[in-house]
Amino acid sequence: MKRLAFVDKNRCVSCGACMKVCPMGAISVWRGCYSVVDEQKCVGCGKCANICPAGCIEVKAREVIA
């Protein structure tokens, strides 16, 4: 099953820890406010969720587009 990282924008502290560990360069901090995931690049490995100090990233199944 294909997976994707989801960020809880309201809890994100925009520290950038996720951005540093992402092997695909798929996550970045948007204007110092919160992290955003590039759905095209994310492979759902979960490294970002593992390092996040605020616990605001969850890796979930991608919605299947028929």
Added chain:
Amino acid sequence: MKTKHWYDYLWLWCIAYFVLGFFNILFAWLGMIDFMVPLLFAIIGGNKAFCNRYCGRSQLLTKIGIDCKCSRNVPTPRFMSSKWFRYGFLAFFMTMFGSMLLQTYKVFSGAKTLSESVKLLWTFKVPWDWAYQAGSTADWVAQFAFGFYSVMLTSAIIGMIMMFLFKPRSWCAFCPMGSMTQIICKLKQHEPIL
């Protein structure tokens, strides 16, 4: 393997800061860089480039936590990254910072004498007299250095404890500089801060 940049070595600066301040407290003034640069990035650039790239402390915590496997790497308690805790800690930290500035002013005005000590965790007074030769500069300059070094060392100690207990960068969840710069960025983008 990602390419390393010069700023990936700023954890060395973090160590150098504390070593320099151990031998000569006046080096504590250099900590103003870590205080002003994040604010300038946020106010002028509207970003958190400091947290994201240049923060030596977060790099050091990651190094010790991940590379040296010193972190338990378990989730940070949820309340620690909640808004009330983050903003509450920011308020507490700024109050303590203000009190430090007041002490500096008291020494400047002659109401108090210079205290050659470092206050850890806002409570424990540790003698630090070897790091300062009395009279080598104005007393208030030295008082501010002792006070600022206390702030830096206290937050480093809390950061280390958080790193051991939870995630390597758990301190970042409620780092006052991080909260402050994020608030500035959110206000600039008209994003809700509560």
